[in-house]
Amino acid sequence: xxxxxxxxxxxxxxxxxxxxxxxxxxxxxxxxxxxxxxxxxxxxxxxxxxxxxxxxxxxxxxxxxxxxxxxxxxxxxxxxxxxxxxxxxxxxxxxxxxxxxxxxxxxxxxxxxxxxxxxxxxxxxxxxxxxxxxxxxxxxxxxxxxxxxxxxxxxxxxxxxxxxxxxxxxxxxxxxxxxxxxxxxxxxxxxxxxxxxxxxxxxxxxxxxxxxxxxxxxxxxxxxxxxxxxxxxxxxxxxxxxxxxxxxxxxxxxxxxxxxxxxxxxxxxxxxxxxxxxxxxxxxxxxxxxxxxxxxxxxxxxxxxxxxxxxxxxxxxxxxxxxxxxxxxxxxxxxxxxxxxxxxxxxxxxxxxxxxxxxxxxxxxxxxxxxxxxxxxxxxxxxxxxxxxxxxxxxxxxxxx
Amino acid sequence: xxxxxxxxxxxxxxxxxxxxxxxxxxxxxxxxxxxxxxxxxxxxxxxxxxxxxxxxxxxxxxxxxxxxxxxxxxxxxxxxxxxxxxxxxxxxxxxxxxxxxxxxxxxxxxxxxxxxxxxxxxxxxxxxxxxxxxxxxxxxxxxxxxxxxxxxxxxxxxxxxxxxxxxxxxxxxxxxxxxxxxxxxxxxxxxxxxxxxxxxxxxxxxxxxxxxxxxxxxxxxxxxxxxxxxxxxxxxxxxxxxxxxxxxxxxxxxxxxxxx
Numbered sequence: 337x338x339x340x341x342x343x344x345x346x347x348x349x350x351x352x353x354x355x356x357x358x359x360x361x362x363x364x365x366x367x368x369x370x371x372x373x374x375x376x377x378x379x380x381x382x383x384x385x386x387x388x389x390x391x392x393x394x395x396x397x398x399x400x401x402x403x404x405x406x407x408x409x410x411x412x413x414x415x416x417x418x419x420x421x422x423x424x425x426x427x428x429x430x431x432x433x434x435x436x437x438x439x440x441x442x443x444x445x446x447x448x449x450x451x452x453x454x455x456x457x458x459x460x461x462x463x464x465x466x467x468x469x470x471x472x473x474x475x476x477x478x479x480x481x482x483x484x485x486x487x488x489x490x491x492x493x494x495x496x497x498x499x500x501x502x503x504x505x506x507x508x509x510x511x512x513x514x515x516x517x518x519x520x521x522x523x524x525x526x527x528x529x530x531x532x533x534x535x536x537x538x539x540x541x542x543x544x545x546x547x548x549x550x551x552x553x554x555x556x557x558x559x560x561x562x563x564x565x566x567x568x569x570x571x572x573x574x575x576x577x578x579x580x581x582x583x584x585x586x587x588x589x590x591x592x593x594x595x596x597x598x599x600x601x602x603x604x605x606x607x608x609x610x611x612x613x614x615x616x617x618x619x620x621x622x623x624x625x626x627x628x629x630x631x632x633x634x635x636x637x638x639x640x641x642x643x644x645x646x647x648x649x650x651x652x653x654x655x656x657x658x659x660x661x662x663x664x665x666x667x668x669x670x671x672x673x674x675x676x677x678x679x680x681x682x683x684x685x686x687x688x689x690x691x692x693x694x695x696x697x698x699x700x701x702x703x704x705x706x707x708x709x710x711x712x713x714x715x716x717x718x719x720x721x722x723x724x725x726x727x728x729x730x731x732x733x734x735x736x737x
Numbered sequence: 738x739x740x741x742x743x744x745x746x747x748x749x750x751x752x753x754x755x756x757x758x759x760x761x762x763x764x765x766x767x768x769x770x771x772x773x774x775x776x777x778x779x780x781x782x783x784x785x786x787x788x789x790x791x792x793x794x795x796x797x798x799x800x801x802x803x804x805x806x807x808x809x810x811x812x813x814x815x816x817x818x819x820x821x822x823x824x825x826x827x828x829x830x831x832x833x834x835x836x837x838x839x840x841x842x843x844x845x846x847x848x849x850x851x852x853x854x855x856x857x858x859x860x861x862x863x864x865x866x867x868x869x870x871x872x873x874x875x876x877x878x879x880x881x882x883x884x885x886x887x888x889x890x891x892x893x894x895x896x897x898x899x900x901x902x903x904x905x906x907x908x909x910x911x912x913x914x915x916x917x918x919x920x921x922x923x924x925x926x927x928x929x930x931x932x933x934x935x936x937x938x939x940x941x942x943x944x945x946x947x948x949x950x951x952x953x954x955x956x957x958x959x960x961x962x963x964x965x966x967x968x969x970x971x972x973x974x975x976x977x978x979x980x981x982x983x984x985x986x987x988x989x990x991x992x993x994x995x996x997x
Contacts, residue, residue, distance in 0.1 A: 346816075349842035353828070360830045554824040561790050561820045562843045562892075564812065729811075 375591025402452035524675035638720035645727030776949035819894035
């Protein structure tokens with residue numbers, strides 16, 4: 337058997353062993369079952385008690401017509417129509433008096449008796465929403481306010497009751513969005529979340545399958561003695577780590593799907609969970625998103641491994657997840673604040689390189705920026721593999737425990 | 738010293754920062770023999786073994802293993818030496834059988850080719866089928882050591898390095914391991930570098946001895962020579978080793994003045 341034939345077999349043997357260690361009961365439950373159980377408990381369990389009750393919105397108009405036009409009634413018609421498409425809001429209930437609105441814990445909208453008059457005279461109008469200060473109720477308030485404003489504007493312009501209709505308006509474009517386009521805008525937040533999630537889920541599982549564990553189990557000597565090409569050790573661990581992380585992510589998604597199915601709301605799948613707008617994106621865009629999310633994950637694994645192979649076991653077990661998650665968190669929060677802008681604070685963050693490159697490719701803006709980020713990713717990947725392999729070959733991997 | 742050598746080192750030296758671990762040793766291990774590398778704790782045995790395996794790069798000097806220069810090209814020797822490390826060589830979460838399969842696959846050996854030998858090892862060392870399918874962590878220390886020994890022996894390498902092969906074994910298993918080692922050398926012509934503190938192992942097995950003390954190879958030769966040199970009066974192998982290590986075997990060195 338020649339060496340060339342033997343080497344891939346060694347990689348296969350290493351990979352088989354690493355996957356077996358990953359799939360052993362204790363680790364598999366933690367890596368593949370953990371995210372499912374966690375999401376199921378976090379989302380599904382509370383929903384058993386609360387989310388099946390959809391929110392009730394009470395509306396009441398005391399308004400009488402003015403010049404033959406009753407704007408209050410039109411506003412209520414529009415509100416009823418609007419929320420009839422929202423599964424989280426139960427059909428709007430008309431009540432017969434304001435005291436009914438006050439007597440309930442439900443959200444309520446009250447329009448005063450002189451609403452039409454005030455509208456035509458241009459006086460300030462108060463319509464009451466009995467809402468808490470939560471973001472959710474605030475958003476309902478804003479919606480109702482917007483509906484009311486639209487109705488009033490239409491009535492004042494036409495002096496007739498408006499026809500109820502659904503209007504879809506494109507979101508206001510930011511300068512960055514105008515540069516990168518709506519597709520990149522649609523991908524930005526989901527992609528940054530996906531990268532953060534993959535890395536966060538990866539860091540927990542790596543300690544169970546990485547080199548730190550081989551050092552702890554004192555199996556490094558055997559691995560190093562029998563393996564012809566030490567880079568195969570790094571490749572095998574990297575592939576196993578990717579499998580673990582993707583498995584964890586799948587488990588996380590399944591957990592959400594299972595949990596939301598309990599609520600009756602039902603999540604349609606991976607794209608909805610990550611907030612991907614499938615009407616805007618095509619298969620090629622999804623492939624790019626997947627490739628760069630996995631690339632970010634790969635870099636995270638290689639960072640962990642390079643640290644793992646070059647410093648003491650105890651230090652690496654603490655430092656590598658810290659560094660990986662730290663970089664991912666920093667990237668995520670900066671990206672959240674300004675998702676489409678080129679960030680100088682993230683310029684040395686490899687996860688940002690993956691993110692930015694994906695956005696540029698999806699937007700079709702082929703520029704020097706693409707070549708720079710691509711070179712940086714490839715260069716860093718090669719460097720990390722080199723450091724990991726070199727670390728293994730040095731006495732550090734045997735003595736620095 | 739010897740005709741055909743499996744290992745030949747020339748002024749082999751290893752520093753860890755300023756600490757001199759191995760000091761210019763000229764090791765000569767003949768083919769087809771058992772060579773016992775002895776020395777008190779911290780003498781440099783493990784460092785020497787790791788340099789032979791190509792895992793540590795010598796600070797200076799050179800070493801040839803089976804005609805290949807390990808110091809110049811550590812890759813050349815990888816996979817050529819069977820190894821039983823001082824500590825466990827197996828994955829505790831896998832079963833002994835899974836561990837054995839892993840070592841076989843890593844060395845590109847078909848299970849079918851060695852199944853008969855394996856069965857013989859299991860029979861000799863009293864390893865039952867049930868035991869082979871338990872997690873390695875559930876095995877007793879002696880059983881773990883026996884499996885680790887089998888994992889080294891089954892690789893069918895010309896050169897085996899066995900670090901404390903009978904440590905933690907009961908009397909019967911230790912005896913059978915010794916008989917297997919003798920069989921591997923006498924019937925299969927293998928070369929074995931043995932590191933052990935168990936005198937009965939050394940007495941029964943070693944053809945040649947090398948004694949390391951504070952990184953220096955202070956003696957290298959046949960077993961009989963060490964007795965003549967270090968214990969001419971008592972002709973006792975254990976005395977010879979203790980004397981070579983530099984510990985005087987007077988009554989004052991024995992516990993409470995009792996018998997040695």
